[in-house]
Amino acid sequence: MSTVNPATRLGDLVRHRVPAQPAGPQPPRSPAVSLRGAGVRVGSRTLWSGVDLEVGAGEFVAVLGPNGVGKSTLIKMLLGILPPAAGEVRVLGEAPGRAGHRVGYLPQRRNFDASLRIRGTDIVRLGLDGDRWGVPLPVPARFSARRREARDRIAEVVELVGASAYAHRPIGECSGGEQQRLLIAQALVRDPELLLLDEPLDSLDLSHQGAVAALIGRICREAGVSVVMVAHDVNPILAWLDRVVYIAEGGAVAGSPQDVITTQTLSRLYGVPVEVLRTSDGRLVVVGQPEAPALHTDRHVEGGGT
Amino acid sequence: MNWAETSAGWSWNPLTDLQQIWAFPFMVNAFRAGTVVAVLAAVMGWFMVLRRQSFAGHTLSVVSFPGAACATLLGISAGFGYFAFCIGGALVIAAIPRVGQGGSGQESALTGTVQAFLLACGFLFVALYKGFLGGVNSLLFGSFLGITTTQVTVLTIVAAVALGVLAVIGRPLLFASVDENVAFGRGVPVRALSVTFLVLLGAATAEASQITGTLLVFALLVMPAAAAQQLTARPAASLALSVLIAVAVTWTGLIAAYYSPYPIGFYVTTFAFAVYVLARAARTLSTAVGRHRVVGGGAVA
Numbered sequence: 001m002s003t004v005n006p007a008t009r010l011g012d013l014v015r016h017r018v019p020a021q022p023a024g025p026q027p028p029r030s031p032a033v034s035l036r037g038a039g040v041r042v043g044s045r046t047l048w049s050g051v052d053l054e055v056g057a058g059e060f061v062a063v064l065g066p067n068g069v070g071k072s073t074l075i076k077m078l079l080g081i082l083p084p085a086a087g088e089v090r091v092l093g094e095a096p097g098r099a100g101h102r103v104g105y106l107p108q109r110r111n112f113d114a115s116l117r118i119r120g121t122d123i124v125r126l127g128l129d130g131d132r133w134g135v136p137l138p139v140p141a142r143f144s145a146r147r148r149e150a151r152d153r154i155a156e157v158v159e160l161v162g163a164s165a166y167a168h169r170p171i172g173e174c175s176g177g178e179q180q181r182l183l184i185a186q187a188l189v190r191d192p193e194l195l196l197l198d199e200p201l202d203s204l205d206l207s208h209q210g211a212v213a214a215l216i217g218r219i220c221r222e223a224g225v226s227v228v229m230v231a232h233d234v235n236p237i238l239a240w241l242d243r244v245v246y247i248a249e250g251g252a253v254a255g256s257p258q259d260v261i262t263t264q265t266l267s268r269l270y271g272v273p274v275e276v277l278r279t280s281d282g283r284l285v286v287v288g289q290p291e292a293p294a295l296h297t298d299r300h301v302e303g304g305g306t
Numbered sequence: 307m308n309w310a311e312t313s314a315g316w317s318w319n320p321l322t323d324l325q326q327i328w329a330f331p332f333m334v335n336a337f338r339a340g341t342v343v344a345v346l347a348a349v350m351g352w353f354m355v356l357r358r359q360s361f362a363g364h365t366l367s368v369v370s371f372p373g374a375a376c377a378t379l380l381g382i383s384a385g386f387g388y389f390a391f392c393i394g395g396a397l398v399i400a401a402i403p404r405v406g407q408g409g410s411g412q413e414s415a416l417t418g419t420v421q422a423f424l425l426a427c428g429f430l431f432v433a434l435y436k437g438f439l440g441g442v443n444s445l446l447f448g449s450f451l452g453i454t455t456t457q458v459t460v461l462t463i464v465a466a467v468a469l470g471v472l473a474v475i476g477r478p479l480l481f482a483s484v485d486e487n488v489a490f491g492r493g494v495p496v497r498a499l500s501v502t503f504l505v506l507l508g509a510a511t512a513e514a515s516q517i518t519g520t521l522l523v524f525a526l527l528v529m530p531a532a533a534a535q536q537l538t539a540r541p542a543a544s545l546a547l548s549v550l551i552a553v554a555v556t557w558t559g560l561i562a563a564y565y566s567p568y569p570i571g572f573y574v575t576t577f578a579f580a581v582y583v584l585a586r587a588a589r590t591l592s593t594a595v596g597r598h599r600v601v602g603g604g605a606v607a
C-alpha cells in the first residue's frame with residue numbers, strides 16, 4: 001500500500017532505559033503481557049473468553065478483528081480500567097493497572113474538544129508527570145534542573161513524532177492527525193516498557209502512517225519495548241510484526257502474520273470470503289469480497305453467520 | 307444604601323477613594339471577604355470550565371438558595387445552610403455515575419432534576435418563613451453589607467483548606483480533566499478526584515453565594531476562568547490570570563456598589579461579562595492578525 005520509506009523524517013532514538021541489543025546473559029524478563037483463559041464482559045454480554053496470549057519482552061504484536069469485537073476492551077482490560085471476567089491477566093508481571101507508569105497508552109481516536117485551551121506540550125507533559133501529587137512551584141527553568149530536564153525530554157519526544165511545528169498550539173485547534181501524534185508523544189514520554197496503542201495509525205496520512213509505524217517499530221526493536229497495537233490494516237506495520245492476534249467469534253487466534261493472515265483463517269474469522277495475496281517482497285494484501293476487512297466496513301459482517 | 311451621600315463622592319483618585327471606603331470597618335470586611343471569595347471561585351471555576359462541568363457548578367450555586375432559606379427558617383446562621391446544601395448537592399451530583407467524557411445526556415438530566423427540586427424546596431422554605439421575604443432579594447442577588455469579622459475568618463479558613471487540597475490534587479486533577487482514560491491507565495484515581503473536586507466546588511459556591519448572591523455566583527465561577535482561557539493556553543498563566551480578573555472584578559464591583567444604589571452582584575457580573583467579551587474580541591483579533599500574517603508570508607515564499 002504505502003510506498004513511502006518508513007525510516008524517513010525520524011530523529012534518532014535516544015534515552016531509552018533498555019539497552020539496544022541484549023548482549024550476554026541477562027536476567028529473564030517476565031512476559032510483558034500474559035493472558036490465561038481470560039474473558040471479558042461488557043454489561044451482561046461476554047465479548048470474548050478463553051483467550052491465551054503471551055507477549056514477550058520486546059515483541060511487536062498486532063491485534064486485529066472486526067469492529068465491535070472487543071479489541072479496545074482488551075486494551076482497557078490490560079490497563080486495569082475493566083476487570084477480566086475470567087482467567088488470569090498479568091501485565092509486566094503485575095496485576096493490570098499496577099504498572100501504570102511503565103505502560104504507555106494511546107486511546108482509540110477521539111478528538112479533543114475544539115474549545116479545550118491547553119497546549120500540545122502540556123498534554124505531553126501530563127504524560128510525564130501528570131500523575132504526581134502536588135503542584136510544581138513556578139520556578140523558571142533557568143533555576144531548576146528538574147524543570148529543564150522535563151522541558152528537554154518533552155521537546156525531544158515532540159521532535160521524535162515530528163510535532164514541533166504545532167506543539168505550542170492549543171490542542172483543540174490541532175487537526176485529528178496532529179492530535180494523534182501529540183498523543184503518541186505523550187505515550188512515549190516516560191520511556192514505557194510496554195506500549196498499548198489503540199489504532200495509532202488511524203487518521204494519519206499514508207506517509208505519516210509509514211513514519212509513525214517505523215518509529216514505533218524502531219522503539220520496539222532498538223529499545224526492547226513491547227508493543228501491543230490495535231490495527232485494521234497490517235501492511236504499514238508488517239515489517240515490524242512478530243505476531244498477530246485475531247479476535248473474532250468470541251475467541252482469539254494468535255500466531256505469526258504468515259500463519260494467521262491467510263485466506264482460510266481470515267475467511268473463517270470474518271465469515272465472508274477473504275483472499276490474501278502475497279507480493280514478491282513478502283507484503284500481504286488482504287482483498288475482501290465484497291467488503292475488505294481493512295476498510296472499516298465490516299460492521300455489517302459481524303452479526304452474519306459463520 | 308448609597309454611602310456616597312454620607313461621605314465625599316468619587317474623586318477619581320483611587321488611593322484616596324479606597325482610603326475613604328476603608329474608613330468603614332464593614333467595607334474593610336467586604337473587601338476581605340470579596341477577595342477571599344474571588345480567589346477561591348476563580349481557581350475552582352478554572353477547573354470547572356476545563357472539565358466542562360459548568361452545569362454542575364450552576365446547579366450547586368442554585369442549591370445555595372434553598373440552603374440559606376432553610377437555615378433562616380430553622381433560625382441558624384445562613385452560612386451553615388450554604389455549606390450544608392452546596393456540599394450535600396456536590397455529593398449527590400458525584401453519586402450520579404459519569405458515563406464517558408464530559409456531561410453526558412443522562413448526567414445533565416439528573417443534575418437538572420436535582421436543581422429544579424431543590425429550587426422548589428427553597429421557595430417552600432421562603433413561604434413557610436413568612437417574615438423572611440425582605441431577605442430573599444439579598445439571598446438571590448447578593449449583599450456586601452454586614453459581613454462580620456467572624457464570617458471573614460470562616461470564609462478565609464474554608465478557602466485556605468479548599469485551596470490547600472486543590473494544590474495537592476491539582477496536577478492529577480488536570481490530567482484527569484483533560485484525558486480521563488489515559489489518566490486512569492496511569493493510576494490516577496479519577497473517580498475519587500472527581501468527587502473531591504465537586505465537594506471543593508460546592509465549598510467555593512457556598513462561599514461565593516454569600517457575597518454575590520445565589521443567582522450571580524455563577525458569574526464569578528465561570529466568567530474569569532472563561533476569559534482567562536481565551537487569553538492564554540498555558541495552564542499556569544491562565545490560572546493566575548483567572549484569579550487576577552476575579553479579584554479585579556470584585557474590587558471594582560465593591561467600589562461601584564459603594565458609590566451607587568445598585569447591588570454588588572450586578573456590578574461584579576457586568577464587569578466580569580465585559581472582561582469576557584473583551585477577551586474573546588482580543589482572541590478573535592489576534593487569530594485574524596495571525597492568519598493575515600501567515601497568508602502574507604505564504605505569498606512571499
Ligand SMILES: Nc1ncnc2c1ncn2[C@@H]1O[C@H](COP(=O)(O)OP(=O)(O)OP(=O)(O)O)[C@@H](O)[C@H]1O
Pocket residue numbers: 042043047065066067068069070071072073074108
Ligand atoms: N461502556 C460500554 N458500555 C456498554 N457496551 C460497551 C461499552 N464499551 C464498549 N461496549 C461494547 O463492547 C463491544 C466491544 O467494544 P470495543 O470498543 O472493544 O470494540 P473494538 O473491537 O475496539 O471495535 P472498533 O474496531 O470499532 O474500535 C462493542 O459491541 C461495544 O458496543
Ligand SMILES: [Mg+2]
Pocket residue numbers: 071072073108198
Ligand atoms: Mg476499538
